[in-house]
Amino acid sequence: MQKDVKKNQIMIGLEIHGYLSTKEKLFCNCKAIHGAKNAEPNTYICPICTSQPGAKPMLPNSEAVKKIIQIALILNCKINDKLIWQRKHYDWPDLPKGYQNTLSGTYATPVGIRGTFQSIRIREAHLEEDPAAWNPLTGEVDYNRSGSPLVEIVTDPDFKDSEQVVEWLKQLLHTLSYINAIDKDSGIKADVNVSINNGERIEIKNINSLTSIKNAIDIEIIRQEKEPPLTQETRRYDEAKNITVKMRSKEQAEDYRFISDPDLPILKIENKRVKEIKSNLPETPQEKLKKLIKKHKIDKNPAEILTKRIDIAEFFEKVIEQIPKEIAVPWTTIELLRVLNYNKKEFDEVEIQPSHFIELLKLIKQEKITELKAKEILNQFIPKSFSPSKQAEKNKKISAVDKIGKICKDILSANKQAVSDFKSGKKESLNFLIGQVMKETQKRADYQVVRKILEKMMK
Numbered sequence: 001m002q003k004d005v006k007k008n009q010i011m012i013g014l015e016i017h018g019y020l021s022t023k024e025k026l027f028c029n030c031k032a033i034h035g036a037k038n039a040e041p042n043t044y045i046c047p048i049c050t051s052q053p054g055a056k057p058m059l060p061n062s063e064a065v066k067k068i069i070q071i072a073l074i075l076n077c078k079i080n081d082k083l084i085w086q087r088k089h090y091d092w093p094d095l096p097k098g099y100q101n102t103l104s105g106t107y108a109t110p111v112g113i114r115g116t117f118q119s120i121r122i123r124e125a126h127l128e129e130d131p132a133a134w135n136p137l138t139g140e141v142d143y144n145r146s147g148s149p150l151v152e153i154v155t156d157p158d159f160k161d162s163e164q165v166v167e168w169l170k171q172l173l174h175t176l177s178y179i180n181a182i183d184k185d186s187g188i189k190a191d192v193n194v195s196i197n198n199g200e201r202i203e204i205k206n207i208n209s210l211t212s213i214k215n216a217i218d219i220e221i222i223r224q225e226k227e228p229p230l231t232q233e234t235r236r237y238d239e240a241k242n243i244t245v246k247m248r249s250k251e252q253a254e255d256y257r258f259i260s261d262p263d264l265p266i267l268k269i270e271n272k273r274v275k276e277i278k279s280n281l282p283e284t285p286q287e288k289l290k291k292l293i294k295k296h297k298i299d300k301n302p303a304e305i306l307t308k309r310i311d312i313a314e315f316f317e318k319v320i321e322q323i324p325k326e327i328a329v330p331w332t333t334i335e336l337l338r339v340l341n342y343n344k345k346e347f348d349e350v351e352i353q354p355s356h357f358i359e360l361l362k363l364i365k366q367e368k369i370t371e372l373k374a375k376e377i378l379n380q381f382i383p384k385s386f387s388p389s390k391q392a393e394k395n396k397k398i399s400a401v402d403k404i405g406k407i408c409k410d411i412l413s414a415n416k417q418a419v420s421d422f423k424s425g426k427k428e429s430l431n432f433l434i435g436q437v438m439k440e441t442q443k444r445a446d447y448q449v450v451r452k453i454l455e456k457m458m459k
Contacts, residue, residue: 008196010221012165013157015191016172017150019130019183020067025049025147026129027057027101027264034130034145034186041142049147051097056263060127064149068127069269069277070179071151072112074284075122079274080109083267089257093141094134102128103267104152105258111269118171121156128152151182157193157201162217165192166210171285178282178310194220200229204244207237220244288313296320298329305333311347312336318354323361331361335378343382356385363392370397372443399446401453404437407445408453411436422458430454 019034028048033039047055072079086108087099103110103126115122132146153172159165169190176182189208194217195201204220207213216237223244235244283291285307292303292313307313312332319328336357340347360377363369369377369392377388398404411433412419422429430451437450 008221008225009198010160011157011195011198012159012161012217013193014153014155014159014165014169015193016153016155016169016188017190018153018176018181018188019186020064020127020149020151021180021183022061022063022067022149024061024063026061026064026127026149027059027147029058030147032145032148034148034183039144041140041144043144045143045146050143051095057101060264060267061149064127065267065269066277067149067179067181068111068125068151069274070281071153071176071181072115072125073274073278073281074175074179074181075112075115075117075125075153077112077115077122077125079112079269081269081271083109083111083269085261085264085267086258087261088128089259090255092131092134093139094131094146096132096141100129100131101261101264102126104128105256107258107260117175118168120158120168123154123156125151125153157195162214162221165217166214169210169213174285174308178285192217192220194224196221196224196228199224200232202229202232202244203234204237205234205247212237212239215239215242216244282310282314285310285313292316296325298325302329302333305337309347315347315352315354315357319358319361322358323365327361327365331357331364335375339378339382342379345382350382351384352381353385356381356387360388363388367397367399368392369395370443370445370447372438372447373397376443395442395444397446398441398444399449401449404441404445404449405453405457407437407440408450408457411440412454412457419458430458 019032022032024030025032028046030046030049031044033044048057069079083103084107086102086105088102088105089099091098102108104124108126110124110126112125113123115125128150130145130148130150133142133144134140135142159168169188173182173188177184182188187208189206190213192204192207192213193201194204202220202224204216207216219242220235231249233249234247236247237243238245288307288310289303292298292306293300298306306316316328316332319332336352340350343350360374364371364374369388373392373395374388377391380386415433415436418429418432422433433454434447434450437445437454438447
């Protein structure tokens with residue numbers, strides 16, 4: 001009789017770090033340019049973020065504080081009202097003052113605690129400053145990112161496999177994009193904690209892509225199955241070799257010698273402010289998706305396309321108020337995105353007014369212009385839209401059979417080879433001839449009428 005194979009109990013937790021989307025650093029007025037390409041090293045710095053002797057931090061960046069509260073609320077956390085800044089001590093070249101200012105640690109109260117997101121428990125969400133960038137090969141230190149505001153989100157070990165982790169992170173990043181919380185150009189980094197069968201917890205540090213996170217988890221599970229760890233330790237993921245490598249024994253909280261920072265006052269978060277921030281939070285992508293499907297009866301696939309970006313979703317909601325979904329959906333999910341992609345623009349980089357887009361779609365619905373002409377006008381909405389009424393007046397749709405018939409007759413006469421090809425079975429010749437008619441009429445002729453007339457004439 002075959003014995004049951006005992007399945008390993010896998011526990012995975014995450015510590016997610018991301019740059020908050022702010023203009024300035026956390027404790028000074030220097031630009032927060034983390035992740036910026038081609039920025040000259042050490043150009044966005046001051047005595048505060050380079051830890052010059054006698055330099056004292058400014059009060060925390062109010063925008064960063066607002067962002068971290070928004071994130072904590074999105075994660076359904078309880079917001080604490082009294083936050084004490086801590087000094088987290090460690091000796092490393094990227095931190096010349098010898099400590100990092102953080103709202104985490106032994107005696108700290110995080111901004112948000114005891115939350116949940118997509119059925120995963122959130123232990124805490126807190127705010128801290130980023131160290132500088134140290135290159136161990138050259139010994140050079142770049143302070144451009146030093147002092148940039150970071151969010152850290154700590155989950156409970158509720159994940160069971162790497163696929164669940166990756167899907168959850170995608171949902172998290174998508175949701176946070178709705179409040180523009182995380183700098184999209186910098187992405188996230190994650191420390192991944194893995195343990196099997198209640199064994200010792202292993203932390204894998206600073207993994208910076210979803211693919212690497214998945215691979216690191218998978219190979220670490222295999223490693224622990226073969227050789228259960230005897231002590232906690234910190235490891236790194238070697239992407240080239242696809243292995244995890246021991247860095248050091250796992251630090252404990254006492255190793256960082258946390259103390260409250262005397263240079264920074266207690267941060268008090270009033271309940272009134274929390275309520276105000278919460279009331280202004282947008283719907284989540286999940287809520288938007290449900291609304292589009294249930295309220296507006298949009299099919300799931302186009303609804304998912306629409307909810308990838310909050311600005312597109314909110315734009316569409318204004319359009320659907322006046323335009324039937326049969327027109328609004330394809331013109332938003334296909335034509336509008338086509339124009340943006342062709343011009344290599346994001347929606348927030350252009351000025352397309354819902355009223356102008358609605359006016360354009362009404363002209364199509366009323367059959368005042370052809371769809372081809374409407375596409376041509378839409379192309380011109382980049383970088384800034386305009387009322388299409390004047391262009392529509394000059395480019396009225398031609399539907400009269402006699403007028404289109406005369407043009408078709410001229411086109412057939414001028415393209416006898418295409419006519420011969422069509423009659424011999426080359427059906428694609430019809431599309432060529434239709435194109436010639438549309439070109440002659442500057443895309444004003446009714447496409448269906450043109451097709452019927454040409455087919456009839458070539459019988």
